[in-house]
Amino acid sequence: MQPTDVSDPRYFHKVVDCQWACPAHTNIPEYIRLIAQGRFTESYMLNRKSNVFPGILGRTCDRPCEPACRRGRVDGKPVAICRLKRVAADYRDDVTPYLPTAPTQKNGKRVALIGAGPASLTVANDLVPLGYHVTIFEKLDRPGGLMRTNIPSFRLPAKVLDEECGYIINMGVDIRYSTPVASLKKLLDDGGFDAVFVGSGAPRGKNLDVPGRYDSDKIFIGIDWLESIHFGHTTKVEPTVLIIGVGNTAMDCCRSAKRLGATSVKVIGRKPRKYFKASPWELEDAEEEKVDILEDLSPVRFVYEDGKLSGMEFERFKSVEKDGKLRQEKIDNIILPADVVVLAIGQENAFPWIERDIGLEFKDNMPVVDKATFMSTRPGVFFGGDAAWGPENIIWAVEHGHQAAISIHNHCQGVAVTDRPKQGQNLSSTKMGLHEWSYSNDYSGAARAKMEHVDLTKRLTSLTMEVELGFSIEQTKAEVERCLNCDIQTGFVTKACIECDACIDVCPMDCLTITKNGEEPELRTRLLAPAKNQKQELFLSFDLKQTGRVMVKDEDVCLHCGLCAERCPTHAWDMVKFELFHPHAGEKQSCSK
Amino acid sequence: MTYIAKPKVHHPSLQKNAIGLTRRDYEGAMSTLCAGCGHDSVTGALIHAFWELDLEPHRVAKLSGIGCSSKTPTYFLKNAHGFNSVHGRMPSIATGANAANQDLTYIGISGDGDSLSIGLGQLCHIIRRNVNMLYVLENNGVYGLTKGQFSASADRGSLAKRGEANPFEAIDGAMLALTLGATFVARSFSGDKEQLVPILKAGLKHKGFAFVDVISPCVTFNDHDGSTKSYAHTREHLHEVDDVDFVPLRKEISLPADAGSTPEVRLHDGSVIRFRRIDGNYDPTDKDRAYSYLRERAKSGEVVTGLLYVSPDSLDLHDNNKTVKKPLTEVPYEELVPGAATLAKLQKRYR
Ligand SMILES: Cc1cc2nc3c(=O)[nH]c(=O)nc-3n(C[C@H](O)[C@H](O)[C@H](O)COP(=O)(O)OP(=O)(O)OC[C@H]3O[C@@H](n4cnc5c(N)ncnc54)[C@H](O)[C@@H]3O)c2cc1C
Ligand SMILES: Cc1ncc(C[n+]2csc(CCOP(=O)(O)OP(=O)(O)O)c2C)c(N)n1
Ligand code: SF4
Ligand code: SF4
Ligand code: SF4
Ligand SMILES: [Mg+2]
Numbered sequence: 001m002q003p004t005d006v007s008d009p010r011y012f013h014k015v016v017d018c019q020w021a022c023p024a025h026t027n028i029p030e031y032i033r034l035i036a037q038g039r040f041t042e043s044y045m046l047n048r049k050s051n052v053f054p055g056i057l058g059r060t061c062d063r064p065c066e067p068a069c070r071r072g073r074v075d076g077k078p079v080a081i082c083r084l085k086r087v088a089a090d091y092r093d094d095v096t097p098y099l100p101t102a103p104t105q106k107n108g109k110r111v112a113l114i115g116a117g118p119a120s121l122t123v124a125n126d127l128v129p130l131g132y133h134v135t136i137f138e139k140l141d142r143p144g145g146l147m148r149t150n151i152p153s154f155r156l157p158a159k160v161l162d163e164e165c166g167y168i169i170n171m172g173v174d175i176r177y178s179t180p181v182a183s184l185k186k187l188l189d190d191g192g193f194d195a196v197f198v199g200s201g202a203p204r205g206k207n208l209d210v211p212g213r214y215d216s217d218k219i220f221i222g223i224d225w226l227e228s229i230h231f232g233h234t235t236k237v238e239p240t241v242l243i244i245g246v247g248n249t250a251m252d253c254c255r256s257a258k259r260l261g262a263t264s265v266k267v268i269g270r271k272p273r274k275y276f277k278a279s280p281w282e283l284e285d286a287e288e289e290k291v292d293i294l295e296d297l298s299p300v301r302f303v304y305e306d307g308k309l310s311g312m313e314f315e316r317f318k319s320v321e322k323d324g325k326l327r328q329e330k331i332d333n334i335i336l337p338a339d340v341v342v343l344a345i346g347q348e349n350a351f352p353w354i355e356r357d358i359g360l361e362f363k364d365n366m367p368v369v370d371k372a373t374f375m376s377t378r379p380g381v382f383f384g385g386d387a388a389w390g391p392e393n394i395i396w397a398v399e400h401g402h403q404a405a406i407s408i409h410n411h412c413q414g415v416a417v418t419d420r421p422k423q424g425q426n427l428s429s430t431k432m433g434l435h436e437w438s439y440s441n442d443y444s445g446a447a448r449a450k451m452e453h454v455d456l457t458k459r460l461t462s463l464t465m466e467v468e469l470g471f472s473i474e475q476t477k478a479e480v481e482r483c484l485n486c487d488i489q490t491g492f493v494t495k496a497c498i499e500c501d502a503c504i505d506v507c508p509m510d511c512l513t514i515t516k517n518g519e520e521p522e523l524r525t526r527l528l529a530p531a532k533n534q535k536q537e538l539f540l541s542f543d544l545k546q547t548g549r550v551m552v553k554d555e556d557v558c559l560h561c562g563l564c565a566e567r568c569p570t571h572a573w574d575m576v577k578f579e580l581f582h583p584h585a586g587e588k589q590s591c592s593k
Numbered sequence: 594m595t596y597i598a599k600p601k602v603h604h605p606s607l608q609k610n611a612i613g614l615t616r617r618d619y620e621g622a623m624s625t626l627c628a629g630c631g632h633d634s635v636t637g638a639l640i641h642a643f644w645e646l647d648l649e650p651h652r653v654a655k656l657s658g659i660g661c662s663s664k665t666p667t668y669f670l671k672n673a674h675g676f677n678s679v680h681g682r683m684p685s686i687a688t689g690a691n692a693a694n695q696d697l698t699y700i701g702i703s704g705d706g707d708s709l710s711i712g713l714g715q716l717c718h719i720i721r722r723n724v725n726m727l728y729v730l731e732n733n734g735v736y737g738l739t740k741g742q743f744s745a746s747a748d749r750g751s752l753a754k755r756g757e758a759n760p761f762e763a764i765d766g767a768m769l770a771l772t773l774g775a776t777f778v779a780r781s782f783s784g785d786k787e788q789l790v791p792i793l794k795a796g797l798k799h800k801g802f803a804f805v806d807v808i809s810p811c812v813t814f815n816d817h818d819g820s821t822k823s824y825a826h827t828r829e830h831l832h833e834v835d836d837v838d839f840v841p842l843r844k845e846i847s848l849p850a851d852a853g854s855t856p857e858v859r860l861h862d863g864s865v866i867r868f869r870r871i872d873g874n875y876d877p878t879d880k881d882r883a884y885s886y887l888r889e890r891a892k893s894g895e896v897v898t899g900l901l902y903v904s905p906d907s908l909d910l911h912d913n914n915k916t917v918k919k920p921l922t923e924v925p926y927e928e929l930v931p932g933a934a935t936l937a938k939l940q941k942r943y944r
Contacts, residue, residue: 074602204658248630324695435596443600499784499825500629500812505637511605546828557604569812575878 001520003550004539006491009425012296014537014556014580015590016486018081021068023399025582026050028065028081031489033439035088036439036480043088045098049179050582051085052122052168052398053147055160058086060151062279062393070484073533073557074509074528076450079483083471090470091159095167100129107131109412112193114181119154119385120199121168122401123408126585128171131411139180145201146386147394149227152252154259193330195380195408196356198367199401202386208244212302216309219302222249222344229256229463236261238339242312243267244299245344247277253289253342259463266336268299272319272328282426285467289460292311292461295319296448297329303335305507311337347391366390372380373417374404382407405585411515412525421583430488430575431565437575439488441562443508446483485560491576492551499549503564503573504528512564517543517550527554597688598623611647618645621671626661629816631783631809633826636668638786639700639729642793643670646841653698654690658683658712662704662731663739663811667735681712683718688910690881691724693910694920698797699726705746706736709764713745720773720802725909727796727803731783732908733811735904741814752819753888765891767901770804771884772813776907777803779837779900782827792900794839801907808896821894832890834899835868840922858905866903868880 004011014020018028020529027046034043043374047054051061061082069078097112111130113120116138140184142148143165147156169175181187187196218238222245228234238259243253246269267286269276270293276283283293297314306309315334318329349366361368361377369376369383378382384400386392407417430438451470453459459467471479504512510529517523520538524531531538531554541551565573597916599620607615619640624633634745642651653673655666659680673696687701689780708716708730719728734747743751746766747759770778777799781789789807796803808827810816816823821830841864857867858878868877875881883902910916917924 073605255670331745442597443602444708447599452875498629498812498816499828500631500810501634501637501784501786502629505633506599506624508600508602510607529606532606546825559600561600561604563597566596567628567633 001517001523001538001540004537006539007424009541009580012425012427012487013423013580014490015489016578016580017068017070017268018065018079019487019580021064022050023064023396024050024402025580026065027487028578029483030579031088031123032079032081032084032480032483033485035084035476036440040088040091041093041095041098044092044095047088048095048350049287051395052125052401053118053164053394054085055089055164056147057394058089058154059156059160060147061085062396064395066465070486070557071482074484074559075445080449080471080550083451083468084450084476084479087471089475093463096578099167100125100171101130101163102128105131106133106333107210108411109133109194110135110192111195111383111408111412112137112187112191113197113199114187115139115145115198115200115385115387116143116175117199117201117385118147119387119397119401120145120197120393121165121197122398123197123384123405124171124173125168126402126405127408128168128173132412133332134173134207136175137179137181137187138177141177143175143452145199146223147228150223150249150252151567152226152229154255154258154459154462154467155252157464180353182353182362183355184353184381185315185358188358195382197404197408198381198383198387199385199397200387202347202349202391204348204350205249206348208299208343208345210299210301210363212304212309215304216302218309218340219220220340220342222342226252226256226341228262234260239263240337240339242336242338242341243344244312244341245346246293247346248279248282249347250342250344251278251282251286253344254286255289256463257340257342258289258291262340264292265290266294266315268297268336269293269295270298271328272296273327273395289360289456300333302316303342309341310339311335314340317389318383347386349387349390372403372420373407373410374400375407375417380411402584406583409585411450411464421587423583424581426450426579426581427489427491427576429491430577435566437562438479439484439575439577441488441575443484443559443561444478446478448482449475449479459562476558484558486558487578488560488562488578489578490539490553490558490560490564491574492539492541492553493572493574494551495545496570496572497541497544497551498570498572499544500569502567502569506563506567508561508563509559511553511555511558513552514544514549516551523552525555527552529554531556547580610644612649614644614650616640616644619650619670621666621668624665624668627813629812630661630737631733631807631811632662632665633668634786635729635731635784635789635807636665637810638783638789638793640669641786641790642797645790646794646797647703648698648797652696653700655684655700656687657702658704658707659738660707660736661811662702662733664738665731666700666702668889670721681707681710681715681868683707684712684724687726688719689723690724691910692916694922695725696919696920700797701726701728703728703730704737704744705730705732705734705766706744707743708816709751709766709769710736713764716771717769719741720770720775721803723774723907723909724799724912725800725802725911727793727799727805729793730804730806730836731809732766732806733809734820735770735811735815737811737814741811751821752817754814754817756819760881765887766804766806768884768887768891770806771880771887771902775804776801776904778902779804780806780808780896780898782808782831782896782898784824785831785898786831788837788898791837791839794841795837795860795866795900795903798839798841798862798864799862799903799907801904801909813896820856828898830894830896832872832895832897834872834886834897834901835877837900838867840865840867858903860905863899866900868900875899877901878905880904914926
């Protein structure tokens with residue numbers, strides 16, 4: 001194996017599992033440490049720099065960081081990264097003095113953003129401070145996109161949304177509400193914009209065309225139904241409700257139904273539970289509210305009695321998994337009663353307002369968009385968020401926005417969109433004294449904090465009462481200490497090592513081995529603890545001075561406790577803080593090693 | 594030394610031994626020695642050895658004298674018995690303990706100062722009596738605990754940290770042990786666990802006095818250029834005579850392909866020590882050859898390591914004294930203290 005090149009920021013970045021998994025590469029361990037120090041405002045601002053909507057995301061993020069979190073491999077439960085983000089938002093002071101502002105001197109370039117969802121808002125957030133004149137065209141009379149109209153207020157209070165959308169819009173975005181763009185051609189021809197960003201989302205809910213679909217007005221499309229609840233057009237629902245689909249939309253539909261007066265709510269999945277799209281915690285939240293979640297049922301037809309919708313017929317399956325493949329055998333057909341059926345089986349893109357003859361190529365009804373630059377085949381027209389490649393989530397929409405903003409900036413400044421600022425890193429020792437570090441290196445055995453919820457009967461009386469209470473200060477104090485500080489890296493200087501074995505003996509997780517070099521697959525089997533998690537890297541030193549062997553570290557379950565560095569007599573090991581520089585529009589490489 | 598304790602968590606694949614314990618269960622308190630001290634590595638090797646032998650920690654007695662080395666029993670087998678004796682006097686405590694209870698596994702940890710300076714007389718007698726124990730001499734050539742004065746094992750001409758040379762000849766513990774009739778003599782290096790762990794295991798299973806001289810550098814006072822007990826000097830002058838493999842009884846003994854050239858020594862409990870010869874025809878059962886070989890190599894400045902000598906049919910203190918074959922605590926009181934009448938009878942025999 002070759003010695004590890006730690007001058008490439010990707011090596012240490014990958015060690016910070018959460019940050020690596022976060023689409024926006026939020027500096028999670030640093031924001032958790034700031035919370036630990038009670039510096040909530042700074043923690044909020046650090047979050048905001050990457051993910052723009054800490055208050056919103058601290059409640060709603062799909063949290064790809066948590067399944068990746070190293071702590072999960074150490075004691076089974078990841079750090080409650082997402083809800084700690086909410087802690088930073090909940091306990092922050094007034095952040096307005098620290099928010100970006102628009103310069104008085106504009107740069108003369110005009111950019112149009114279509115839709116006021118998280119993707120467009122992020123583009124505005126990045127471009128307005130650089131002097132751009134940014135115009136947002138929004139179909140509805142309020143900002144936020146699906147975060148506003150589809151995510152129910154009992155998960156995401158309107159106040160939080162208003163505040164965080166406001167931080168961007170109030171910089172001086174020229175936002176035109178109730179102004180749908182009906183023709184992209186016209187906007188491009190007559191608008192006088194230097195660049196256009198399409199952040200219009202994936203606005204169409206999928207239909208289920210089975211017999212009886214059009215014979216009742218009690219059959220709804222999930223995202224439309226949620227929108228009509230948001231706008232107050234739907235204020236109550238009949239007692240028995242079936243939700244078809246087991247994604248996140250279905251979870252919001254069933255929980256909304258409960259609040260609109262339904263007494264029996266069933267969510268229907270075609271496959272067994274482990275294949276459901278909804279996050280485990282959303283399924284749990286729904287079940288806590290006495291929603292039944294049924295599996296192995298496939299819709300056949302709507303059932304009517306005296307011309308009135310009375311239920312739905314399903315094929316019932318038995319599922320067996322063989323060689324990792326799911327097989328479903330039909331058992332029989334059953335009918336479940338229903339007064340109302342909501343179809344929540346997914347979303348599609350629709351671009352009826354984009355002409356197909358304007359040099360903007362489509363393939364399978366989707367625009368052709370470059371994965372790195374977010375530019376369509378028509379120079380100057382960019383896509384991001386759900387509009388680019390179909391429905392994703394908020395944090396992806398945000399990162400798309402950041403990347404598209406870089407491209408738009410380049411495009412407007414006459415730089416190739418492919419000429420992008422590079423990632424960099426900053427490394428600094430955390431050593432404060434003989435065995436003192438500038439971070440809390442002692443391992444805490446605390447169990448993951450449990451989010452408290454509003455009492456069940458109370459919460460079901462209101463569509464807007466937020467269910468989650470947030471973490472208390474006591475919970476926060478315990479939870480922050482669970483973070484392993486994975487950004488505090490074990491830096492190794494080969495020439496200082498005297499091969500005394502001290503680090504190896506002290507390491508609680510058997511991460512370290514001094515051995516003969518070899519090919520990686522074989523080397524992985526020869527370590528003190530076999531390195532079976534192939535997704536985690538091995539660090540390899542240069543040849544050691546005294547014996548020519550190498551120091552190998554399996555990054556997999558390192559606690560970043562610093563004991564190796566404390567035990568090292570020659571400071572060959574040091575605990576080194578890694579900061580990723582992940583550039584946004586207008587930012588130059590600010591630091592190297 | 595560190596401020597935090599070693600966290601209780603461990604690697605998900607950490608194995609259990611035959612008695613259901615992990616290696617971590619054989620640890621002790623957090624070491625307070627200097628970072629990088631060879632003694633900590635010896636502790637690490639002992640933890641491996643005890644774990645691999647499936648020994649029950651509460652059936653082990655740890656004894657030591659005074660010194661950094663003698664502090665280390667605190668850092669392994671926290672559930673074992675322990676006795677920290679006066680400087681250089683561990684052998685007499687160990688002899689007494691072993692005389693009273695031969696059912697425990699005894700491990701003595703000492704230093705070159707503790708064993709070869711102040712405690713030399715004690716060491717000689719415990720060797721002579723062949724007390725059944727593993728005796729580990731953690732040899733760094735200095736009195737570490739008292740800030741690095743030369744000890745009796747310091748080589749002539751070796752330089753102290755401040756630069757002055759040692760004017761006296763060194764006492765070589767291994768050669769001393771051979772002369773005094775030790776039944777198991779080995780030398781190893783704290784920086785080579787692959788060699789040290791099997792030697793420690795064999796020593797623990799040897800019936801009789803197993804003397805292991807472990808070169809164990811003092812990073813703080815004796816790891817500089819000019820020192821003959823530094824990590825670098827030891828590695829440069831190491832001369833391995835044989836590669837030891839310890840095969841415990843419960844494992845099936847399969848002969849290697851080159852069995853003819855692989856001498857074996859069967860221990861009293863049926864376990865086997867197998868050697869892979871590195872140096873020509875070195876024979877660890879030939880005491881006279883071993884002695885002259887060590888002298889020869891020492892002259893050329895080499896540090897000979899490996900299992901240097903083992904006597905397969907060693908008779909220990911109890912065998913020689915024909916003492917009762919069980920711990921005194923298990924001997925019924927009437928037998929142990931047979932009363933004044935029996936004593937009078939006994940005394941009469943000597944009149
Ligand atoms: C029920 C539901 C629950 C969800 N829950 C979560 C969650 O908990 N966490 C999470 O991360 N994600 C969630 N998502 C997904 C998330 O909301 C979206 O991925 C995200 O909002 C996409 O952002 P966007 O900016 O691309 O588009 P959108 O948020 O869809 O915003 C698009 C905006 O463009 C406007 N628009 C559309 N066409 C035009 C036009 N022609 N002219 C002008 N304006 C137009 C729309 O009115 C809308 O305001 C959920 C989605 C749904 C449906
Ligand atoms: C009777 C007595 N004399 C002297 C001392 C002082 N003393 C403490 S440790 C030590 C030397 C220890 O040297 P060594 O056994 O080599 O142990 P190391 O610290 O090198 O491991 C001495 C002389 C003492 N504690 N007791
Ligand atoms: S332990 Fe902390 S730094 Fe490490 S992955 Fe989890 S949240 Fe991130
Ligand atoms: S920081 Fe060092 S001692 Fe701690 S777990 Fe990681 S490698 Fe082991
Ligand atoms: S003084 Fe020397 S022997 Fe003592 S603990 Fe420090 S390094 Fe080890
Ligand atoms: Mg010493």
